[in-house]
Amino acid sequence: MSHSETRTAASADTASAAASASTQCDILFRNAFVIDGSGADPVPADVAVRGGRIAAVGDLAAWQAGHVVDASGKVLSPGFIDVHTHDDTNVIRTPDMFPKLSQGVTTVVVGNCGISAAPVSLRGEPPDPMNLLGKTEAFSYPTFASYVEAVNAARPAINVAALVGHTALRNNHMDRLDRAASTEEIDGMRAQLRESLEHGALGLSTGLAYGNAINAPTAEVLALSEPLAEFGGMYATHLRSEFADILDAMDEAFRIGKHARVPVVISHLKCAGVENWGRSAEVLKALELASQHQHVGCDCYPYTASSSTLDLKQVTDTYDIQVTWSEPHPEQGGKMLAAIAGEWQVDLHEAARRLMPAGAVYHCMSDDDVNRILSHPASVVGSDGLPNDPLPHPRLWGAFPRVLGYYSREQKLFSMAVAVRKMTGLSAERFGLHQRGFVRAGYWADLVLFDAATVRDAASFTDPMQPAHGIEQVWVNGVLAYRGGELKQATGERAGRFLARPKSEPKAA
Template sequence: MSNEINTDGQVAIRQCDTLILNVSVIDGSGSAPFAADVALDGGRILQIASDGALLGWHARQVIDGKGKVLSPGFIDVHTHDDTNVIRTPAMLPKLSQGVTTVVVGNCGISAAPVSLKAEPPDPMNLLGEASAFSYPTFASYVEAVNLARPSINVAALIGHTALRSNQMDRLDRAASDSEIAAMCVQLREALAHGALGLSTGLAYGNAIMAPTSEVLALAEPLAEAGAIYATHLRSEFADILEAMDEAFRIGKHARVPVVISHMKCAGVENWGRSSEVLAALEQAQRYQPVGCDCYPYTASSSTLDLKQVTDTIDIMVTWSEPQPAMGGKMLADIAAEWKVDLMEAARRLQPAGAVYHCMQDDDVNRILSHPATVVGSDGLPNDPLPHPRLWGAFPRVLGHYSREQKLFPLTVAIRKMTGLSAERFGLTERGLVSEGYWADLVLFDPETVRDAATFADPMQPAEGIEAVWVNGALSYLGGAEKAPTELRAGRFLARQAGVRATVAS
């Protein structure tokens, strides 16, 4: 916008696109809140001032923050929104909880580069049906994201299982040297077009037969690109320490940071082991960059995995292709209705999805509060009865864990969802309320913010989110309407050349 000229010839900026007045800024660095007014212009944060210094400015839009908190927009580092940012670009489940950036391509599954020979293999089917996979190169995916103009920013990992499905005739074996070489070619192409790194989902049936040597070879292109290695561990159950050791070995070999996805102690026999697990992570941190993400719930969600069928926890079926009427019912009730055991019921439901109530509060609290942990929702947007984390993960951290449980201060909660997340994934000029940074911002009421989504009624927008800006555009208004605006200003965020991700805590 236009500027005024002082008598001494200096330019004095007096106009901007947006003025956000009377807010308590929590800037994402972990620092204490401070009262300020904030000016936005050209998609960036132009000025942050106190004592009414911006009151004389002119702006196309002026927002009175009424003393509420203005923080960086939340960065959801663990999502499966790969195809949804294109097919449903309004992205209301994320935007309504203050998320301004998503990292896709987690757990070894990504929408690109993918050339399907048949239906997508499990768990790639979590991203949609075969028609959703139309990006044979990563460059074509980047182009599709930017053409769709989603309401939020998108950064992407490349899935190991996706690469395997492109190059292998079947996935129940190790890849050959030539197949690994072909996978590396595709990975390098993706890294050249801005992918953040490689993800694996070694617990899943279509990747579990991949030996460590296969992943070691695939991880080698990461270092030269300054990329990262993110992993859904080979086991989150009794063998979790061995699985963590494997992840650390891969990171050391590739000389890249390691991110352990959705860190948890799953299964009744694993409850109470979080101190042991975190001690192993801290030990690894002495020698290499290691971090983790966590979602703020004691239940997980994925496809219905026969290896996880047990009578020691509650398992809710969320969808079933051959038995759609069973969605929303407990597996135990379905088995009783059919007069079969749990395993036979699970087999009859395949392919299907499920929520597993497999964790303990104390373990989740300990992992979530650890300095190495950032927040990711792991929401499944294509599930007809999704886990409530899809709509509620970030306000749940603010409301339930910070305000009510007092697990950590609000400044720490926000850092885990913004500044630390941006550092972890190498997202430059994001994650802080700082002059010159991109204006990804959320205005919320710290006294009322909370998750409204439940397991019975999961598709509910959060309470207390007042407004969300993405790249300076007012993209969501809360209040009674809880609706996106007509502005969609998200874009693909490429990994910046020369910028290395960190795992600073």
Template sequence: MPHLFDTLIRCVLLLDGSGAAARMADVGVRDGRIARIAWLDEDAPLDPGSAAHVVEGHGLALAPGFIDVHTHDDTNVVREPAMTPKLSQGVTTVIVGNCGISAAPVTLAGDPPDPMNLLGHADAFRYPDFRSYVAAVNAAQPSVNVAALVGHTALRSNHMDRFDRAASADEITAMRAQLQEALDAGALGLSTGLAYANAFSAPTEEVLALAAPLADAGGLYATHLRSEFAEILEAMDEAFRIGRHARVPVVISHLKCAGVANWGRSGEVLDALEHAQRWQQVGCDCYPYAASSSTLDLKQVTGDFDILVTWSEPEPAMGGRLLADIANEWGVDLHTAARRLQPAGAVYHGMEEADVDRILRHPATVIGSDGLPNDPLPHPRLWGAFPRVLGHYARDRELFPLAVAVNKMTGLSAERFGLAERGFVREGYWADLVLFDPATIRDAATFTEPVAPAEGIAAVWVNGELSWQQRAPTGLRAGRFIPRAPAARA
């Protein structure tokens, strides 16, 4: 006689992703979906004999699989489908195409321009249209699900001969056609990275024109603001204007107060966000660290805080050293040293912990790692962002309750980005699940030893398949491309 369930997870502290208090439950999984939830304070336990595989969850918490809303895993989900940095910390879905850079649709004439080089070298960009990228993800069958934005800088690189100017009307028309094709194939929306040199010369009007197809498709607008430094309020106003004009939700990527002169401004930044929420849908994501990471950008070079060089093409031996020490050794100033190192990557210790706390705690904030998987010395957020929220911030520092932390990493994220039947433990929803120990979960990755799986993750299921257990992959890869849901977002 066939079993009622493929998997039964028994006697767990269930955090369903809604932010509601945890309750003891049994959860039965069948055909990749959550088939039954028995709440043990009101229902009888599910029969262990009804399942082909039984997991005892005594003392452990079960939550929806974490959704990493801000990643640069675009090419890695195909080239490195095991996706160990994400799967090992309980992430079951990644959203790619952030900060204006995406793997598709892209046609390169040479090397990828900065910052598209964060996604890999030229041979990693194999997707001239969005449908070919979707097909490649599904063929690779990564260990995590993948949803994708389309990058403004990627579109610019397809149609413009240089980046230090505004796009022409014909170029905008061509970019908009590619965006429409991607939306038709299930893209979530448009992302921009207006702070980067290759998009900084794009006026607001260029983005307004490009964003025209988003509303009819039910898409959204996500943006790495034109400035996260002194002009952050003006940059936020620009983002809100684009959202209002396009009639779509706005997501501010990795919201922060960058630079020493900006420390302490998170209150007014969040006030501006709340003011905009009166008139339009606005949210943000944040990673749980007071240091950022990207390419080595001359505009961010300063002596006010430590800058760690993570890689350098012309000076590879300098990876892992502070920019100030390199400049001192070479007998030059910081900017001269930075120019000599470029193209390069860096970690910038340029935020204040109190600002990070305030932004993380805000009800509009969801969690994204912003990890850089191709960096040889990655920021520890690549391996540790989600356990850090649960361990360091929720349990140890009590910044918010555990149920709220889980909501910021699951249900709220799924609603904001339009991921249907994901982000919650509900009957009929896809069985993306993570089993963890609330007492021991923690991030093990550090700035000096950044490649380290988290502690306290007992098991991870992706679309019902046990994919991670006892600090190791099972070898089962059950991820797939997730198209944008047609329903309206919360």
């Protein structure tokens, strides 16, 4: 063989080896129905995963893998993104995160409703509703950077992104929370917010309906929000009212977003209270009008009941209220407030006073309003689950499969592709989660394999801690985390990580 022929043969061998290497992957899903998170209809395709990322999508007959998954007859979609959670301390204390993995969730956004685990320095018991995140010992992150470090050290099974809570900041800088903050206190809060944004926080959240934030005037939040635009942050808010004054509360949120020049997300948008039922069209119209001038959206959960701490302002005899826990009267957990009041021979408000601090589920919404808000193009899905509640609202375990099974497949409120988009691609875009939320080459391999014919929630109000049906496998950053009803972390390999807001993200207009 001549030198020329030798060189040609060597080049051919090199090209063959390169081609072979380019079609090698770690995991190969074959024959899946891919719903890619964009809202496009399902397409039959193979999906290759290499190095924790999606390497290719399409007809991959020539590809080979160390692990092949036969996905015939099943849907492969992006892992679900729970944009509204209170898992702040649980991702560290209970990093297996079974309630989320078992319903296909691969990423959670924490720090909602003005309450966050960081930055927090307590001088006693956590103020309501920060107590939803745990007791005093759960708050050990005086800086946002220390929280990020703790999340990464815990190696949770799912990814974590975080907002900074307004009430948490107030707790750090004010001697009491039943008043407006002073200029000096706002300056202290702004400095902590800026430090948090520098370390990857997504933005600021408020819970202006709660007793420890309701006395914060709009001017306080306007001033606090001013550093957000510089970092490409966002503003998420539990409105000052979800009842009769909801439109005024929405106007306040839009005003804050305009002032700060950042996107606004209205948390768990709802029409709460019997007298408010039927107003969802009017509420959504206000959202649409605002969207003509600024970036606005909302999240919602697929239930007609809310859950939080027991709040005297929400105590009424017009809908059922279930007490989920009570510090002074733990024996009353699980009972209806009306039944407790009858047992004690007092009115509802007196019974609630005796029970507090306590938690409650409020059956305060109508099906028509939930359907209209959930199906609106501006809405994404968040569970708002309370993982420290001994009798949690079933949304903690069932929100995402409920959207797929009950609302999409059974009620036909929207297609399965639209349902997935509301839980993946649109959520990633709304919250700035880079290279997440889509089944696309180059994106991180957060994936869920589910049976579209059987997927559904199993959790109920009386038996809420039940994993969903039809979620077959869940992969986080290319690592199998859940299969067939069981966590797959026998080696201790949990692949979640903290997701910092990308520094290169453009500033909001």
